[in-house]
Structure formats: C-alpha cells, structure tokens
Amino acid sequence: MTFDNQNVEIPQTLPMLPVRDIVVFPYMIIPLFVGRESSIRSVEEALTKRDRLIFLASQKDITEETPTPESIYETGTVAKIMRMRKLSDGRVKILIQGEAKAKIKSFTKTSGTFEVSVEKVEDTVNAADATEIQSLVKKAKECIEKTIALGKALSPDILLVLDDVTDPGRIADLIASNMGLKVVDAQKVLETTNTKDRLALVCQLLQAELDVLTTQVKIRGTGRGEDNRGQRENFLREQMKAIKNELGEQGQDSKSEEMDELKNKVIAAGMPETVQAECLKQLGRLERMHPDASEATMVRTYLDWMVDLPWSKQSEDKIDIVNAKAILDDDHYDLQKAKDRVLEFLAVRKLKATMKGPILCFSGPPGVGKTSLGRSIAKAMGREYFRIALGGVKDEAEIRGHRRTYVGAMPGKIIQALRQAKTRNPVIVLDEIDKMASDFKGDPSSAMLEVLDPEQNASFRDNYLNVDFDLSNVLFIATANVVENIPAALRDRMEMISIPGYTENDKLLITKKHLIDRQIEANGITAENIKFTDEGIKALIAGYTREAGLRNLEREVGSVCRKVAKKVVMNETNFVEVNAQAVAELLGPARFTREDKMLESNVGVVQGLAWTQAGGEVLLIEALKMKGKGSLLLTGQLGDVMKESAHAAMSYARAHMDELGIDPEMFEKFDVHVHLPAGAIPKDGPSAGITLTTALVSLLTGTPVRNDIAMTGEVTLQGRVLPVGGIREKCLAALNLGITNVIVPLACAKDLEDIPTQFKEKMNFILAENLDEVFAVAFEKSERFTKRLVNKKAEKKSKSDTAAA
Numbered sequence: 001m002t003f004d005n006q007n008v009e010i011p012q013t014l015p016m017l018p019v020r021d022i023v024v025f026p027y028m029i030i031p032l033f034v035g036r037e038s039s040i041r042s043v044e045e046a047l048t049k050r051d052r053l054i055f056l057a058s059q060k061d062i063t064e065e066t067p068t069p070e071s072i073y074e075t076g077t078v079a080k081i082m083r084m085r086k087l088s089d090g091r092v093k094i095l096i097q098g099e100a101k102a103k104i105k106s107f108t109k110t111s112g113t114f115e116v117s118v119e120k121v122e123d124t125v126n127a128a129d130a131t132e133i134q135s136l137v138k139k140a141k142e143c144i145e146k147t148i149a150l151g152k153a154l155s156p157d158i159l160l161v162l163d164d165v166t167d168p169g170r171i172a173d174l175i176a177s178n179m180g181l182k183v184v185d186a187q188k189v190l191e192t193t194n195t196k197d198r199l200a201l202v203c204q205l206l207q208a209e210l211d212v213l214t215t216q217v218k219i220r221g222t223g224r225g226e227d228n229r230g231q232r233e234n235f236l237r238e239q240m241k242a243i244k245n246e247l248g249e250q251g252q253d254s255k256s257e258e259m260d261e262l263k264n265k266v267i268a269a270g271m272p273e274t275v276q277a278e279c280l281k282q283l284g285r286l287e288r289m290h291p292d293a294s295e296a297t298m299v300r301t302y303l304d305w306m307v308d309l310p311w312s313k314q315s316e317d318k319i320d321i322v323n324a325k326a327i328l329d330d331d332h333y334d335l336q337k338a339k340d341r342v343l344e345f346l347a348v349r350k351l352k353a354t355m356k357g358p359i360l361c362f363s364g365p366p367g368v369g370k371t372s373l374g375r376s377i378a379k380a381m382g383r384e385y386f387r388i389a390l391g392g393v394k395d396e397a398e399i400r401g402h403r404r405t406y407v408g409a410m411p412g413k414i415i416q417a418l419r420q421a422k423t424r425n426p427v428i429v430l431d432e433i434d435k436m437a438s439d440f441k442g443d444p445s446s447a448m449l450e451v452l453d454p455e456q457n458a459s460f461r462d463n464y465l466n467v468d469f470d471l472s473n474v475l476f477i478a479t480a481n482v483v484e485n486i487p488a489a490l491r492d493r494m495e496m497i498s499i500p501g502y503t504e505n506d507k508l509l510i511t512k513k514h515l516i517d518r519q520i521e522a523n524g525i526t527a528e529n530i531k532f533t534d535e536g537i538k539a540l541i542a543g544y545t546r547e548a549g550l551r552n553l554e555r556e557v558g559s560v561c562r563k564v565a566k567k568v569v570m571n572e573t574n575f576v577e578v579n580a581q582a583v584a585e586l587l588g589p590a591r592f593t594r595e596d597k598m599l600e601s602n603v604g605v606v607q608g609l610a611w612t613q614a615g616g617e618v619l620l621i622e623a624l625k626m627k628g629k630g631s632l633l634l635t636g637q638l639g640d641v642m643k644e645s646a647h648a649a650m651s652y653a654r655a656h657m658d659e660l661g662i663d664p665e666m667f668e669k670f671d672v673h674v675h676l677p678a679g680a681i682p683k684d685g686p687s688a689g690i691t692l693t694t695a696l697v698s699l700l701t702g703t704p705v706r707n708d709i710a711m712t713g714e715v716t717l718q719g720r721v722l723p724v725g726g727i728r729e730k731c732l733a734a735l736n737l738g739i740t741n742v743i744v745p746l747a748c749a750k751d752l753e754d755i756p757t758q759f760k761e762k763m764n765f766i767l768a769e770n771l772d773e774v775f776a777v778a779f780e781k782s783e784r785f786t787k788r789l790v791n792k793k794a795e796k797k798s799k800s801d802t803a804a805a
Contacts, residue, residue: 010053010078010099010100010102010118010120011050011051011053012117013108013115013116013117013118014046014050014053014054014055014078014115014116014118015042015043015045015046015050015054015055015113015114015115016042016054016055016056016057016072016076016104016113016114016115016116017032017034017039017042017043017054017055017056017057017114018039018057018058018059018067018072018114019032019056019057019059020058020059020062021062021183022058022183022186023058023177023181023183023186023187023189023190024056024058024076024077024079024096024098025077025098025173025174025177025186025189025190026077026098026099026100026101026170026173027097027098027170027174028077028097028098028173028174028177029082029095029096029097029098030095030096031093031094031095031096032093032094032095032096033087033091033092033093034091034092034093034094035090035091035092036065038112038113038114039113040091040092041112041113042054042113042114043081043084043092043094045113046081047084052080052081052082053078053079053080053081053099054078054079054080054081054096055076055077055078055079055102055104055116055118056076056077056078056079056096056098057072057073057074057075057076057104058072058073058076058183058186058187059071059072059073060072060073068110069107069110069114072104072114073187073191074103074104075101075102075103075104075121075187075190075191076101076102076103076104076118076190077098077099077100077101077102077190078098078099078100078101078102078120079096079097079098079099080096080097081094081095081096082094082095082096082097100120100121101120101121101123101190102118102119102120102121103118103119103121104116104117104118105117105118105119121193122193123169123193123194123195123198124193124194124195125168125169125194125195125196126194126196129195132196133168133195133196134168136168136196136199136200136203137168137171137199139203140171140172140175140199140202140203140206141159141162143203143206143207143210144158144159144162144175144206145159146210147206147209147210147213150210150213150214150217151213151217152209152213154178154179155178158174158175158178161174162174162175168195168196168199169195169198171199172195172198172199172201173189173190173198175202175206176189176190176202176205179205179206179209181205185205188201189201189202189205259283259286259287262283262286262303262307263280263283265307266279266280266283266303266306269306269307269309269311269312270311270312270313271306271311271312272311272468274467274468275306275311275467275468278466278467279303279306279307282299282302282303283303285299286299286300286303298404298409302404302464305411305415305419305464305465306465308419309415309418309419309465309469310418310419310421310422310423310424311469312424313422313423313424314423314424314425314473315382315383315384315423315425316382317346317349317381317382317383317425318380318381318382319346319349321343321346321347321350323380324342324343324346324380324381325339325343325380327376327379327380328342328343328373328376328377328380331372331373331376331379332369332372332373332376333506333509333510333513333514334502334506335369335373335499337497337498337499338360338362338373338497338499341358341360341495341497342377342380342381345358345475346380346381356454356458356472356473358454358475358476358495359452359453359454359476359478359493359494359495360475360476360477360478360494360495360497361433361477361478361479361480361483361486361491361494361495361496361497362374362477362478362479362480362497362499363479363480363481363482363483363496363497363498363499364481364498364499364500364501364548365481365501365547365548366481366547366548366549367547367548367549367550367551367552368499368500368501368502368548368549368550369499369549369550370479370499371387371429371431371479373477373499374387374427374429374477374479375387375427375429377427377475377477378426378427378475381427381475383423383425383426383427383475384421384422384423384426384427385421385426385427385429386417386420386421386426386427386428386429387428387429387431388413388414388417388428388429388430389431389432390430390431390432390433390435390436390444391431391432391435391436392435392436392437393413393436393437393444394436394437394438394439394444395439395442395444396442396443396444396446396447397412397442397463398412398413398444399412399413399414399444399447399448399451400412400447400450400461400462400463401415401462401463401464401465402463402464403463403464404464404466409464410464411462411464411465412447412462412463412464414428414451414460414462414471415462415464415469418469418474424470424473424474425473425474425475426474426475427474427475427477428474428475428476428477429477429478429479430448430452430477430478430479431479432479432480432481433448433478433479433480433486433490434480434481434482434483434485434486435481435485436448445487445490446487448490449489449490449493451471451476452476452478452490452493452494453493454472454493457470457471457472457474458470458471458472478494483496500548500726500728500729501547501548501549501729502548502549502550503616503728503729503732503733504538504541504542504736505732505736505756505759507537507541507550507553508534508537508538508541510550511532511540511541511550511553511557512532512534512537515550515553515554515557516532516557518554519554519557519558519561520561522558522561523558523561523562523565524565525561525564525565525568528574528575529564529565529568529574529575529576530561530564530575530576530577530578531575531576531577531578532557532560532578533577533578533579533580535579535580536577536578536579536580536582536583537578538580539579539583539584539590540553540556540557540560540583540587541553542590542592543583543584543590543591543592543593544556544583544587544590544591544592545592546592548612556587559586559587560578560583560586560587563586563587564576564578564586598620598707599707600707601704601705601706601707601780602704602705602707603698603699603702603703603704603705604622604623604624604625604695604696604698604699604705605620605621605622605623605695605698605705606620606621606691606694606695606698606705606711607619607620607621607691607707607709607710607711607734607739608620608621608687608688608691608692608710608711608712609687609691609710609711609712609730609731609733609734609742610683610685610687610688610712610730611685611687611726611729611730616726616728616729616730616731616732616733616734618710618733618734618739619676619677619678619683619688620676620677621674621675621676621688621691621692622674622675622676622677622695623672623673623674623675623695623696623698623699624672624673624675624699625666625670625671625672625673625699625700626670626671626673627669627670627671628669628670628671629668629669629671630667630668630669630670630671631671631672632646632650632671632672632674633671633672633673633674634646634674634675635673635674635675635676636675636676636677636678636683637676637681637682637683638676638683638684639682639683639684639685640684641684641685641686642683642684642685642686642688645686645688645689645692645714645715646674646692648689648693648715648716648717649689649692649693649695649696649715650696651717652693652715652717652719652771653693653696653697653700655717656719657700660697660700660701661701662697662700662701663700666700672696672699672700674692674695674696676688685724686714686722686724687712687713687714687725687726688712689713689714689715689721689722690711690712690713690714690715690721690768690771690774691711691712692715693715693771693774694711694774694775694778694779697775698779703779703780703781704779704780704781705778705780706741706777706778706779706780708739708740708741709739709741709742709743709766709777709778710734710739710741710742710743711742711743711744711774711778712724712727712730712742712743712744712745713743713744713745713748713768713774714745715771719770719771719772720769720770720771721745721746721768721769721770721771721773721774722745722747723745723747723748724745724748727744727748727751727752727754727755728751728754728755730742731744731752731755731759731763731765732755734763735759735762735763740762740763740764741763741764741766741777742763742764742765742766743766743768743774743777743778744765744766744767744768745767745768745769746767746768746769748767749767752765
C-alpha cells in the first residue's frame with residue numbers, strides 16, 4: 001500500500017487543493033471527490049503542467065465553501081495524482097498518493113485557483129531516544145490489536161503492514177491515517193516533526209479510543225445483565241405470590257394497594273347505589289384478572305371514567321337576579337327575550353330549590369351571539385360552561401357512546417362534557433344542532449331525543465357507562481341557524497327562542513360599545529391613535545357588510561385598525577379620525593350599495609319592504625304596460641310564492657275593474673310587465689302581495705303612488721291584507737332610507753312593540769285590514785279610492801245593523 005519516496009523533487013510552486021473532513025498523510029493512497037470549480041481547475045493544472053503533483057491542505061472549517069488562505073492549515077502533503085475520472089454529475093474522482101510532508105511559504109495565486117510556494121518538512125530523530133521510540137512503537141501496535149479486538153472497524157491488513165514498516169515516523173502516520181481521527185487531532189499528528197513526540201501523540205489518541213470502546217462494552221454487558229436480572233426477579237416474584245396463595249398469606253402487594261385506592265375512590269364519588277354496586281362488581285373482576293390481560297386495561301379505564309364523573313358534585317347557583325341581569329346586559333346588546341327567559345329561570349329557582357333545567361334553543365342567523373350568550377348565561381348563574389360542536393356529527397355513538405366491547409370505546413360527547421365540567425349542573429351549549437347528519441351508523445338527532453327530554457334525561461344511559469346518569473340538572477342551550485332542519489320530534493322537546501339579526505342601529509351601538517375597543521386592543525394601538533365617528537361606523541355597516549350578525553363587521557373594524565397601526569408604525573400619522581371619507585380611503589370603494597328612496601311619485605312604481613338574513617330591505621316594484629294581448633310578464637328572479645302573489649294581484653284588478661275605474665281594454669290590448677330590480681338576487685315570499693297589487697292598480701288606473709310611503713303584507717283574492725313576519729327589520733330599513741310612512745297589516749300591530757321607542761316615535765304606521773285602506777293612503781290622487789272605502793264601510797255597517805236587528 002505504501003512505498004518509499006523520500007527523495008521526491010518538489011517544484012517551487014504547486015497548485016493547491018483544499019480538502020475537507022480529512023488529513024492526507026505521506027505514503028497514504030486514497031480516492032478523493034472534487035466538486036468545486038476552482039479545485040477541478042487545480043487538478044487539471046497538476047495533470048497538465050506539474051507532473052501530476054499537487055499540494056493537499058485541510059480546511060479549518062469544513063463547512064466553508066470558498067476557503068481563504070487564513071482558513072487553510074499551513075502544513076499539508078505533496079501528493080501525486082495516480083488516476084482521474086470525470087463523473088456524470090460534473091464532479092471529478094481522483095486517486096492520490098501522499099509523497100512528502102510540506103509547509104506553505106506563501107500563496108502565489110488566490111483568484112480562480114490556489115497556487116502556493118512550499119518547502120519540504122523533514123522529520124527529526126534524536127539518537128538518544130531510540131530505546132523510548134521502540135517502546136512507543138510496541139505500545140502503539142498493542143493498542144491497535146486491542147482496538148480491533150473490541151470491535152473497532154479497521155482494515156485487517158493493517159497489522160501485517162505495520163510489521164513490514166520499520167520507520168517509526170511512517171508507523172505513526174500509518175496508524176493516524178487509519179484511525180478515523182478528527183481533523184484537528186490528525187492535523188496535530190501531521191504537524192509534529194519529532195518522531196518520538198509524534199509516536200507519543202498517536203499512543204495517547206489510541207489509548208483514548210481504547211477507553212471509549214472498553215466503556216461501551218461494559219455498558220452493553222450491564223444492560224444484558226439487568227435484563228436477565230429483571231426476568232429472574234419477575235419469575236421469583238410470581239413464585240412468591242403462588243407460595244403466599246398456598247399458605248393463605250396474601251400480603252398487601254402493590255396491586256392490592258391499587259385496588260384499595262380505587263375502591264375508596266368509588267365509595268367517595270357519591271354514586272347512586274345501583275351505580276356503586278356495578279363499579280364494585282367490575283372492581284372485583286379487575287382484582288381477579290392478570291395485570292397484563294387486555295380486558296384488565298379496559299375495565300381499569302372504565303372505572304377511571306366512573307370515579308371521575310361528577311355524580312354528586314354541583315356548583316351553587318347565584319340567585320342574584322339584579323347582578324345576573326347586569327352581566328347579561330354588559331355582555332350582549334338587546335336579545336331581550338333570551339335574557340328574560342334566563343332571569344325567569346333564576347326567579348323560579350329562587351322560589352323553588354329543586355327544579356328541572358330548561359331546554360332552550362336559540363335560533364337565528366350566524367354571528368348574532370347565540371353561542372356567546374350561552375357563555376354569558378353560565379357566567380351570570382355561576383355555573384361551569386362547556387360547548388359541544390354538533391356540526392357534521394353523523395354517528396349515534398358520538399352522543400350515546402360506544403359499547404365497551406369495541407376497541408377504543410369511549411363515552412359520548414355528553415358524558416365527556418360532564419367529566420370536563422366537573423359538576424353535574426353545568427351550562428352545556430349544543431352548538432349547530434341543525435347541522436347534524438345521519439348515515440348507516442345511526443341518527444344522532446334521534447339519540448338527542450333522550451338527552452333533551454326533561455321527562456327522560458333524569459335516567460340517561462350512555463352505552464359505555466351502561467348505567468343511568470341524571471342530566472335533569474344540566475341547563476342545555478342549543479343553537480341553530482335554520483330551525484326547519486331540526487327534526488320535528490327534536491324541535492318539540494326544546495323551547496325555541498328566536499334571535500333576529502341586528503338592525504343597522506343595533507350594529508352602531510354594539511360597535512361603539514364592544515367591537516371597537518376589542519379590535520383596538522387586538523391590533524396594538526390605543527384610543528389616542530384612532531377615533532370612530534358615527535358616520536364612519538354607519539359607512540362601514542352599510543357599504544362593507546351585508547349580514548345579520550356581526551362577524552364581518554368586526555373583521556372590517558379590525559381591518560381599519562390594522563391600516564391605522566401601519567400608518568402609526570411608518571410615522572405617517574399618530575391619529576386618524578375614521579369618518580365616512582376615511583373609511584373609503586382606508587378600505588377602498590364600498591362593496592355594497594342600496595337603492596335610494598323615490599324622489600317623486602310615479603305611476604306603477606311602489607316601494608315594498610322585504611326581510612333578508614341580513615335584515616330589512618326596501619325594494620322597488622316596477623310595473624309597465626305595452627301593447628299586446630293581456631299577458632302578465634314577471635322578471636327579477638321571483639320565486640313561486642311571489643309569482644302567485646302577482647297573479648293574485650292581477651286577478652283582483654280584473655275582478656274589480658269597474659269599481660277601480662280600470663278600462664276593460666287594458667286587459668285585452670295591453671301586456672303588463674312587472675319587474676323587481678337587482679335581477680341577480682333571488683326573491684320570494686308573500687310579503688309583496690299588497691305592493692304588487694298597488695303597483696298594478698296604479699299602472700292600470702294611471703294613478704301615481706306616493707314616494708314617501710312603503711308597504712308590506714300578504715293579499716288574498718278578496719282583498720284582505722294578511723300578516724307577515726320581519727316587521728321590526730322592515731320598518732327600520734324604511735326609516736334608514738328616510739321613509740317614515742309605512743303600511744303594515746292590522747294583524748301585525750303587536751309586532752310594532754318590538755321596535756325601539758326612539759325609532760317608533762319618528763314613524764307613522766298605517767294599519768290596513770284590506771286593500772281599500774291601502775289604496776286610500778298609498779295613491780297620491782286618492783279621492784276616488786277614499787270615497788270607495790267610505791262607501792264600503794257604510795255598506796258593511798248597514799249589514800251589521802240589519803243582522804243585529
């Protein structure tokens with residue numbers, strides 16, 4: 001593997017190849033992979049111009065990609081390139097043999113490639129050290145033999161090579177090159193020129209390696225011994241237990257202590273007698289089982305669940321109604337019906353110590369505060385709060401639990417909630433109860449029938465527990481967006497409380513009271529940096545959100561706060577007043593626009609009122625006649641109910657054309673086209689009945705409709721006005737548009753109580769029982785319709801008097 005070449009002639013300058021993670025010694029043959037372009041050029045120069053000679057020096061930092069003269073060791077090895085082969089990935093593989101040790105005198109070239117001026121380094125030997133050198137050589141060979149015997153991965157031929165080498169310096173270099181030393185240690189060996197010192201250093205490194213290997217062997221032997229000892233102790237322990245059983249001396253071992261502890265927990269849990277008996281029965285089974293049996297783990301888990309459940313623990317209700325009302329009012333604006341129901345429950349609870357918890361269901365559009373209201377109720381009552389998300393639940397076992405025979409079985413969500421709440425009377429919010437699904441695994445909504453039935457839930461049986469648990473003290477609050485999606489049987493078990501969407505005025509007050517402060521804190525600014533005006537908030541509500549709840553509004557408020565925070569950080573300003581103009585500058589043009597109220601009275605154009613998830617809307621209904629054959633054309637994405645209302649309105653006009661003063665030719669020579677603008681938005685519902693009839697009668701009689709009036713109500717073929725829903729939202733939408741005169745069905749008079757007093761005082765409500773009353777108010781030139789109304793009332797009174805006589 002090596003040969004003697006001490007008399008090699010070294011040129012004055014040589015190309016240098018920096019090497020990483022290795023130190024090349026003289027007489028050492030090794031393959032190297034060269035990848036850096038500068039290094040490949042050095043190899044090519046050595047092959048073509050320097051008689052295959054190249055200087056190899058190690059880098060101080062192996063991670064450095066572009067080494068500098070300061071990061072390269074001065075002492076290295078002059079080597080000869082024996083073979084070179086180019087690889088497919090662009091690298092070069094060379095086989096080199098170390099020739100002689102040398103030291104860098106200076107760098108003659110550092111750009112592109114390294115070129116150095118070197119001088120040969122000779123070993124030094126003192127004749128007086130001959131005996132000590134022979135002793136060190138012998139010691140080094142012995143250490144190598146021991147190292148191989150202890151499992152060090154070295155070439156088996158190294159011992160034969162060492163026997164053939166007589167030069168002590170070469171022996172030291174050969175051992176160092178085969179030991180796999182760290183670069184720092186190998187470089188020390190290379191730089192040591194005194195033969196005795198180099199051998200001593202190699203022996204020291206060998207001894208350190210030998211110590212490490214010896215320690216590893218001891219650790220492995222100890223581990224095996226401990227394993228054997230552990231198996232032997234287990235065997236002896238089982239024998240001892242068998243002997244004690246035979247002698248009737250069953251001592252208090254760790255298992256029996258554990259069983260006693262578990263038994264004490266069962267007794268202290270305050271379980272009903274039947275439940276405690278079942279737990280003690282299972283505990284007896286567990287005592288007779290082997291600890292490693294799979295069923296033992298199952299029974300132990302079951303008992304852990306049983307002792308952790310709050311069989312007798314419950315929180316004491318705070319019966320301070322004034323304080324509860326203050327908490328609810330502070331956390332939520334309006335929602336009066338839901339708040340009153342909770343206060344009623346507390347009042348009854350104060351008068352009667354024992355009562356069943358009510359089953360409430362808050363229904364309404366997203367973002368109106370249904371779930372957060374449940375949290376506030378728990379806070380007001382002093383109870384624990386837990387929320388169960390039911391959206392997407394389609395397995396009956398999610399509610400009623402899995403049977404213990406299944407792998408990974410566990411109780412249902414109700415029992416899990418009670419375990420985490422740690423009381424038997426928490427407030428549990430069943431969120432999104434209308435979004436439960438069903439499949440081949442069962443119908444979870446059917447399982448909820450037992451949970452939400454006050455007559456049954458006192459003995460709710462979870463499949464995992466297989467015993468009754470009393471849920472009658474739990475206050476269940478369900479939330480839903482679409483009540484119709486809840487099965488009728490389940491809906492019948494709950495007390496439905498509707499939470500309508502917020503009006504623009506509600507949103508204004510809630511934003512000022514809650515949202516602004518929350519978003520200012522969330523975005524790291526203070527009240528000194530930003531101020532929202534009422535106009536700015538109204539611009540946000542009307543132009544950038546279209547929802548019944550508050551989620552998007554809070555996002556937009558947060559967006560404004562973030563943009564102000566950016567301006568503050570960039571030193572553009574320290575204060576921004578958010579008015580309507582500032583909102584447009586910060587958020588861009590308004591995303592939503594609404595129609596303005598009519599500026600003047602028109603024939604065939606009526607302002608109707610509609611209800612949407614986002615609140616009330618004012619819709620213009622336009623009617624136009626054209627020459628034709630008496631057909632009725634309806635456009636604007638109208639639903640079936642609205643189309644039927646339009647046909648009913650046309651039938652009413654045909655039936656009463658003489659009384660209304662309509663020319664019969666209108667139905668024979670003219671077509672009528674009814675259109676509701678915003679044609680891309682689907683529209684449906686019965687609320688537009690009187691609006692459609694008013695528009696058609698206005699068109700056919702040529703009578704203008706007042707521009708300061710809006711209306712809503714369903715109509716029959718006999719001309720009666722029937723009640724509709726959403727009166728509060730519709731009337732406030734009209735008021736926001738500056739319309740103060742609103743026609744509503746007489747039967748909806750009770751719904752006007754829901755409108756806040758400060759808004760009700762600004763409006764004039766016309767209660768209509770039939771279309772004659774609508775026409776008398778709605779038309780601008782209404783003398784004829786007023787006279788018709790008076791005549792009908794007189795005729796009705798006359799008939800009434802005759803019947804009485």
